[in-house]
Amino acid sequence: xxxxxxxxxxxxxxxxxxxxxxxxxxxxxxxxxxxxxxxxxxxxxxxxxxxxxxxxxxxxxxxxxxxxxxxxxxxxxxxxxxxxxxxxxxxxxxxxxxxxxxxxxxxxxxxxxxxxxxxxxxxxxxxxxxxxxxxxxxxxxxxxxxxxxxxxxxxxxxxxxxxxxxxxxxxxxxxxxxxxxxxxxxxxxxxxxxxxxxxxxxxxxxxxxxxxxxxxxxxxxxxxxxxxx
Amino acid sequence: xxxxxxxxxxxxxxxxxxxxxxxxxxxxxxxxxxxxxxxxxxxxxxxxxxxxxxxxxxxxxxxxxxxxxxxxxxxxxxxxxxxxxxxxxxxxxxxxxxxxxxxxxxxxxxxxxxxxxxxxxxxxxxxxxxxxxxxxxxxxxxxxxxxxxxxxxxxxxxxxxxxxxxxxxxxxxxxxxxxxxxxxxxxxxxxxxxxxxxxxxxxxxxxxxxxxxxxxxxxxxxxxxxxxx
DNA sequence: TTGCATTTCAAACATTTGTATGAAACTATC
DNA sequence: GATAGTTTCATACAAATGTTTGAAATGCAA
Numbered sequence: 001x002x003x004x005x006x007x008x009x010x011x012x013x014x015x016x017x018x019x020x021x022x023x024x025x026x027x028x029x030x031x032x033x034x035x036x037x038x039x040x041x042x043x044x045x046x047x048x049x050x051x052x053x054x055x056x057x058x059x060x061x062x063x064x065x066x067x068x069x070x071x072x073x074x075x076x077x078x079x080x081x082x083x084x085x086x087x088x089x090x091x092x093x094x095x096x097x098x099x100x101x102x103x104x105x106x107x108x109x110x111x112x113x114x115x116x117x118x119x120x121x122x123x124x125x126x127x128x129x130x131x132x133x134x135x136x137x138x139x140x141x142x143x144x145x146x147x148x149x150x151x152x153x154x155x156x157x158x159x160x161x162x163x164x165x166x167x168x169x170x171x172x173x174x175x176x177x178x179x180x181x182x183x184x185x186x187x188x189x190x191x192x193x194x195x196x197x198x199x200x201x202x203x204x205x206x207x208x209x210x211x212x213x214x215x216x217x218x219x220x221x222x223x224x225x226x227x228x229x
Numbered sequence: 230x231x232x233x234x235x236x237x238x239x240x241x242x243x244x245x246x247x248x249x250x251x252x253x254x255x256x257x258x259x260x261x262x263x264x265x266x267x268x269x270x271x272x273x274x275x276x277x278x279x280x281x282x283x284x285x286x287x288x289x290x291x292x293x294x295x296x297x298x299x300x301x302x303x304x305x306x307x308x309x310x311x312x313x314x315x316x317x318x319x320x321x322x323x324x325x326x327x328x329x330x331x332x333x334x335x336x337x338x339x340x341x342x343x344x345x346x347x348x349x350x351x352x353x354x355x356x357x358x359x360x361x362x363x364x365x366x367x368x369x370x371x372x373x374x375x376x377x378x379x380x381x382x383x384x385x386x387x388x389x390x391x392x393x394x395x396x397x398x399x400x401x402x403x404x405x406x407x408x409x410x411x412x413x414x415x416x417x418x419x420x421x422x423x424x425x426x427x428x429x430x431x432x433x434x435x436x437x438x439x440x441x442x443x444x445x446x447x448x449x450x451x452x453x454x455x456x457x458x
Numbered sequence: 459t460t461g462c463a464t465t466t467c468a469a470a471c472a473t474t475t476g477t478a479t480g481a482a483a484c485t486a487t488c
Numbered sequence: 489g490a491t492a493g494t495t496t497c498a499t500a501c502a503a504a505t506g507t508t509t510g511a512a513a514t515g516c517a518a
Contacts, residue, residue, distance in 0.1 A: 006465080024352065027505060038467050043507060045465095121348055123253060133408050140408070156409035160401070161394050161428060168393030179362050179369070180385035199390060199432040206431065235495080256475060267497050272477060274495095 007045045009035040012109075015056055019112035023053070023122045050124040057125045060114055065135045067095035072142060085146040089200045092139055092159070093166040094193050100170045102189040119171055147204065158204035165196045236274045238264040241338075244285055248341035252282070252351045279353040286354045289343050294364050296324035301371060314375040318429045321368055321388070322395040323422050329399045331418040348400055376433065387433035394425045 013035035017026045028049055032039050046052040071091035075083035083091075099111040117125050136159065143155050169176070173186050185191065242264035246255045257278055261268045275281040300320035304312035312320075328340040346354050365388065372384050398405070402415050414420065 028507090029505080038465095039506095040467070040508080041465085049506065119350055121350070130404065130407075133404060136408055153409065153412045156405065156413050157424060159408075160398070160405050160413070163401075164393045164397030165390050168397055169389070172389070172392075175359065175362060176385065176389050178359075179365055179388075180382065183382045184385050184389070195386060198435065199428065202431045202435065203428040206427065257477090258475080267495095268476095268499095269478080269497070270495085278476060 006035075006037050006041050009037055010042060010045060010052065011056060014052055015113045016109050018053075018056070018116055019109050022116055023120050053122060054124045054128060056113065057117055057128055060110055060117075061128070061132065063110070064095055064099070064114070068092060068135075069138065071095065072139070076142070082145055083142060085143060085204060086197055086201050088139065088142050088146055089158075089162050089197045089204075090193065093162055093196050093200070096170070097166055097193050097196070098189055101173065101186055101192060103187045115170055118167055143204075150204075154204065158200055161203050162196060162200035165199060169196070235264075235266050235270050238266055239271055239274060239281065240285060243281055244342045245338050247282075247285070247345055248338050251345055252349050282351060283353040283357060285342065286346055286357055289339055289346075290357070290361065292339070293324055293328070293343070297321060297364075298367065300324065301368070305371070311374055312371060314372060314433060315426055315430050317368065317371050317375055318387075318391050318426045318433075319422065322391055322425050322429070325399070326395055326422050326425070327418055330402065330415055330421060332416045344399055347396055372433075379433075383433065387429055390432050391425060391429035394428060398425070 010031060014026075014031045017030055017034055028042050029039060032042060042049065042052060046055065068091055071094060072083065072088060075087035075091055079087070096114075099108065100115050121129075140152075140155060140159060143159065144150075144152070147155065169186075169192060176184050177186060239260060243255075243260045246259055246263055257271050258268060261270060264270075271278065271281060275284065297320055300323060301312065301317060304316035304320055308316070325343075328337065329344050350358075369381075369384060369388060372388065373379075373381070376384065398415075398421060405413050406415055
């Protein structure tokens with residue numbers, strides 16, 4: 001068998017098992033059984049279990065970051081070089097929410113893996129996450145361009161809260177579903193993204209209103225409209 | 230040694246070690262060493278390691294819930310039986326944020342333990358968290374009283390986002406600090422609570438404005454004032 | 459084919475870890 | 489102070505798990 005086949009069989013099996021059962025109770029033996037390869041293959045190809053997990057997470061992180069930046073770039077080009085704050089926030093939370101929620105989420109192993117990574121936060125992943133700040137700086141810069149003059153502190157808090165709402169929704173979707181007795185529709189990703197974006201922009205622009213009501217966020221793509229509010 | 234002394238020595242040592250080093254790499258042997266008791270004492274007094282962790286978490290959860298409900302009750306009494314939505318949100322996120330952030334947080338083992346519990350989410354704790362919904366229902370009820378006529382869905386989302394911002398701030402405070410290069414002051418708990426409450430109330434009351442600007446949240450206790458915005 | 463490097467494999471290793479055991483020490487009650 | 493119940497202790501157990509090893513198999517170039 002070609003070397004790459006074993007490698008990717010391990011990666012695929014590991015991602016699937018971790019996504020399904022969490023990092024806590026998936027052993028290397030489980031993984032190699034699922035991948036139909038020998039136990040020693042993991043250490044041969046990856047060095048250690050932790051490096052395997054790290055590779056999985058890095059791959060998926062890069063993917064997400066690329067999607068985010070693509071969306072940001074598209075918004076900037078559409079806006080003639082400068083994206084609106086709303087579109088920036090949408091680019092920030094959209095890819096993750098779309099990937100991890102929605103009715104077809106069961107089919108996406110990658111998304112479920114990233115949810116696990118967000119919930120369980122195992123050491124090798126935590127190490128990577130902690131140096132993930134550079135990517136966010138690009139968003140901070142775009143936000144600064146979109147809201148010149150606004151204090152940087154406010155900007156960071158807005159960015160922080162946007163991620164908070166997006167990630168918490170992914171992490172705790174079961175609980176929200178139970179608490180709301182199904183009233184909160186977690187399959188309508190469009191609406192959820194709009195909701196998170198709206199609140200984020202409100203947090204970022206608070207104080208601009210009420211004198212300038214035009215600055216208030218307006219929902220574009222979603223189902224929420226003024227009369228719902 | 231009296232039975233209770235051993236018991237509480239184990240509890241204290243376990244909480245301290247878990248808080249410092251996380252659930253991942255603290256063994257029962259570490260705990261009994263720290264507590265100066267015999268290894269078998271854990272199983273004798275608690276049955277198993279998981280039950281020890283569960284007891285730690287339940288104790289602290291009850292404590293937090295009590296603080297939240299006390300604050301809610303106080304607000305309701307001060308408001309003549311009905312608390313404002315702002316005070317309700319403040320009662321929801323205040324105790325946790327006060328406990329887990331702030332300059333004296335290093336001293337509070339309990340708070341650091343709860344942060345760990347929030348970050349690592351080990352099985353026995355996850356099991357408990359999943360049936361923790363009842364407590365939140367009381368807050369949902371209070372919110373319903375404060376905002377009669379508002380759609381329940383909106384209410385749950387507001388509750389959800391409030392917890393999102395609070396918990397994410399606790400979980401990711403290091404990252405926010407690094408991202409903002411220290412600009413976001415995570416020691417000023419007062420200001421953070423005000424910020425979370427303000428955004429939560431904005432999320433809950435969105436649509437009430439701009440026709441009724443009086444309905445916009447006004448910061449009371451904090452340092453943020455209108456001229457900052 | 460020969461020879462060399464890469465990859466696979468079964469088996470064993472070395473720890474770590476939670477738990478169980480049975481005797482000893484202790485405590486409190488009568 | 490004898491006895492029964494409780495608690496402590498040293499030690500052992502059993503299972504799991506990541507990692508290593510050295511040989512066998514495979515692929516590939518000369």
